[in-house]
Amino acid sequence: MNTFKRLTASLLVVCMTSLSVPLQANAAIISTQEAAGPAASAERDRVIDFLKRDEVRKAIEAQGVDAQAAVDRVQAMSDEEVQQLAGRIDQMPAGGDVLGILFTVFIILLVTDILGFTKIFPFTRSIR
Template sequence: MNQQAASRQDLARPSLAKRAIASTLIVSCSLMALPMQASAQVVPTDALVQQEAPAGTAADSRVRVNAFFAREDVRQAMVKEGVNPADAQSRVDAMSDDEIRALDGRIAQAPAGGDVLGVIFAVFVILLVTDILGFTKVFPFTRSIR
């Protein structure tokens, strides 16, 4: 009977590893309740504007913008919209260095092929859904739910 009581006590008592893990969790959860300190400062606008400016000089940006406006496809697009390319170039030449940097950044972020990829993906998804619903049979790898 003594052996059975001792084995029951061993089963009821958690192992050393389990007690260590439980103790660690108790301490870490208790520390999470403590208030955290944060510091804040007023940041001047000039510091933010200087950080956001793209790398490179204004002369480099001006060269890239002029090269963009010198492209034939850009000139054709301006004419198509009713803008005289010479007037647009004169306005670009009159821009300040900060304006040129901003325009260069916008040109660099513009998608190369327009939004063609998004349109192609949308058409693919629409055709895929209509194939699955059984309205069309475009893709051989789909099975209709009908």
């Protein structure tokens, strides 16, 4: 029994000593995309792929908006806006209510023009 007590005491001394050793932590700055995770970038990619479809691109250009400007604007959107737009794409029937999406993109681009963040439409004046 005396040997068991000595072994237990020795083991406890080693364990308590190892707990007092300071541990090193590493930290680094991460980008917003890394913090948001793959879900946000997947939604953004899905909306951009939708805007690059031929019928959508033609309808956007028929409204007087450059297709690349629309894609650039989607890149500049917040994650919440992209999720809302992607949700609208999911709710559309298989044939697609392209006009609803185009109207949404048009309104977003129009508002950003009026607020002075972009200059896409020549008929708007910035409030800045």
